[in-house]
Amino acid sequence: MSTDTPKLSPVEKIKTASHYLKGTIGEEVADPVDHFNKDNLQLLKFHGSYQQDDRDSRGAAKKEGGGKSYSMMLRLRIPGGRITSDQFLSMLDACEELGNSTMKITTRQTIQLHGILKDNLQPTIKRINDLALSTLAACGDVNRNIMCCPAKRTGNVHSQIEALTDELTTAMAPQTSAYHELWLTDPETGEKTLEGGGTAPVVHGRVSGDEVEPLYGSTYLPRKFKMGIGFPDDNCVDLYTQDIGLLAIVRDDNVIGYNVLVGGGMGTTPSAAKTFPALAKRMAFATPEQVVGVCQCVLQVQRDNGNRADRKVARLKYLIADWGVEKFRSEVEKYYGEKLADCTPDDVHEVDDHMGWQPQGDGKWSYGLNIENGRLYDNDDQQLKAGLRAVCREFKTEIRMTGHQSVIFTDIEEADKAKLISLIKQSHMPTTEETSTVRRWSMSCVALPTCGLAITESERRLPSIIDGLEAPLAKLGLAKERFTIRMTGCPNGCARPYNADIALVGKAKDKYTVFTGGGWLGNRLAVVYKDLVPDDIVIDELIAIFAAFKVNREGTESLGDFCSRVGPEDLAVLAAAAPKP
Known part of the structure; x- marks a missing residue:
């Protein structure tokens, strides 16, 4: 290790004094207070957990003289996103019994459980490890x-x-x-459960x-x-x-x-x-x-x-x-x-996003099901959790999560393909084939109301933005065009916005920085197109970009290649001049 002794950040001092990440977490777990102190919050990340509060409820709670509504987010470590049907079912159970009833598939092929009360943190981590899974090193x-x-x-x-x-x-x-x-x-008893991931x-x-x-x-x-x-x-x-x-x-x-x-x-x-x-x-x-x-x-x-x-x-x-x-x-x-x-x-x-039917090479098939922004929930319109439960119980195969927050069902026999699609439709989930290309290649971070860093909406806003883009793209003849749209509630980039064809990054309340010129291939950075774009005109700004692309693209160049070629200043001129659908 270096012999230099530079000034350390406060987090470095917390780690140094933590006795290898133990801190006083154990004492705080036993304390009836509903939240952890600041030092232990830094250490809990290494154990796979972040403390959050419901920012939607802050105002009402303050008026009533109450404090924040604290809960924990727990992230699993699932190498390569590979998980058994039984493990997946158990996580769906855990999100209902110990969390806020929703489960999130992340941009890094794993699972997040939200809304876990402090008293339930230890039982939840224990349950995860009993399934030969782990949360160790999922954060930190x-x-x-x-x-x-x-x-x-x-x-x-x-x-x-x-x-x-x-x-x-x-x-x-x-x-x-x-x-x-x-x-x-x-x-x-002092008896230990083996940590799910295992280390050496x-x-x-x-x-x-x-x-x-x-x-x-x-x-x-x-x-x-x-x-x-x-x-x-x-x-x-x-x-x-x-x-x-x-x-x-x-x-x-x-x-x-x-x-x-x-x-x-x-x-x-x-x-x-x-x-x-x-x-x-x-x-x-x-x-x-x-x-x-x-x-x-x-x-x-x-x-x-x-x-x-x-x-x-x-x-x-x-x-x-x-x-x-x-x-x-x-x-x-x-x-x-x-x-x-x-x-x-x-x-x-x-x-390849691995969505839809793909042959495995052994006579069996995999089916990639697009999960919009990775959020699994049941409501009157669609029952994502119920549908996934039905598939897991019926086929009992391995589930694989993608870097685009979606799932792949593996080892499906040719004779069972129709049965799988039927189970998906019975739960009113759109199949991948019924999902528009622009929605399929979109992605967002969690943002409000639980992320403490979020400046703007992201996960709750992107679906309606996609709703507003589908018809104009169809009128422009671009409904099948592949490009990535990624949205984050702050500049930290949890949904990998800065190499996308188009990105919306929260900059101020209800305002976004629009980036263009990355690409679905992921090997080029996007640049700022317009800053502080109000939420209520974001859709119009994007439609104008697509209209300019339709009129001015060269050959079969992609949206990202087009935006990179013309640059943001000329793109703005072309977007203003292009006829809108």
């Missing part, structure tokens, strides 16, 4: 849930990257016993010198860390937005290694010019035998050199921006102990 300054292409296919290629996802989940996990002691130990001290390269946390050390990472594994012909996990993106290089139906991409990250603070979104940079090629060690060494270089004084610039992307990728690679090679090969020429060139 550690490596989080590892994304992986969710397609189920026969042959070597997908099985190899799924095995690597599981191996990396273990190799990159914290080793602290605090998680077991706080959540999985019976207070009366697998460490390559230069370790921290810490017996408890040989990879992380007692202060863990300067900031969160994210990883994803995908293919050149299928960048469905947005490799360029990850701290480490592993691009699987395939030759003759075999993964011969990985182009290691480093330094992606979406979050930014508009008021701080030192912050910015970034796409990962191509660093080096790692063989299957090298890749785990190389990933651990990338993490260790960030551990020892990332900014621990200012969390706004603590992500890996800022270290690489300061050093340059060549210096960073050289340092990784020092930690690893040998030189690495250069990346192969392979790069991303296609994306």
Whole structure:
């Protein structure tokens, strides 16, 4: 570890004094008060939980002399989004019995349960681990849930990257016993439940010198860390937005290694010019035998050199921006102990969202069902939870969650395809085939009312924006055109807006920054088109962009390519002049 002793941020001091993430969480769990203190709130993230309150109810509560309506959000760690039907059913039960009755599929292929009261936090985590699942390292300054292409296919290629996802989940996990002691130990008998994900001290390269946390050390990472594994012909996990993106290089139906991409990250603070979104940079090629060690060494270089004084610039992307990728690679090679090969020429060139019917290669089928913004609920119009329950009970197959907040049902026999669709329609859920292209490729973060950082609406607003776009797009002849629309309630970028064709990012109350010029391929950053666009004219602004695209596109260029080519100033002129549908 570096011998320098720079000024530390308050969160660094909390981690240092936490005794490996234990803090005084146990005492607070036993306390009847309905919320946790500020120090433990930072530590709870490592255990997979954020404290939230219902911002919709703040005003009424204040008028009545009450306080905030506190609850906990709990996020699971589900490598590659793979989960059994029984596990999925149990999470649906948990959201009703211990949460606010809704369940969220996230942009990182996992599950969030919302509205869990403080008294129910320990029983909920215990139940999750009883299912051989975990919440450890789902949040916090550690490596989080590892994304992986969710397609189920026969042959070597997908099985190899799924095995690597599981191996990396273990190799990159914290080793602290605090998680077991706080959540999985019976207070009366002292007996422990095995943590669902399982961990082992697998460490390559230069370790921290810490017996408890040989990879992380007692202060863990300067900031969160994210990883994803995908293919050149299928960048469905947005490799360029990850701290480490592993691009699987395939030759003759075999993964011969990985182009290691480093330094992606979406979050930014508009008021701080030192912050910015970034796409990962191509660093080096790692063989299957090298890749785990190389990933651990990338993490260790960030551990020892990332900014621990200012969390706004603590992500890996800022270290690489300061050093340059060549210096960073050289340092990784020092930690690893040998030189690495250069990346192969392979790069991303296609994306598959895996929706609808797709053959698995073994005579069976998978079916990808679009879940708008990942929210599962039942109401008078549609019963998403009931429909998913029916499918899980009938087929009992593996469920795979996608990076676009949707689900894939696997191992469906040819003779059962009609039965699956029938179960979906009985619950009044739209099938993927009945979902418009623009809705299918849209995505939002949670935002209001539970996210404490949200400035504007996002998840609750995007569906109505899509409603307002479907008919105009059809009139323009663009109903089948593929492009990504992503919306966030603040600039932190949880729905990966900054590499989308079009993004709406909350900037002020009921006002959004409109970004254009990214793309569905995910390897180009969008730029600001217009700032502080009022909510009530957002749809009109987007329709004008589509109209300009219809009239002025060259050949078969995509919306993102068109917007990038003309630039935001000329796009505004073209949008104003184009005839509107």
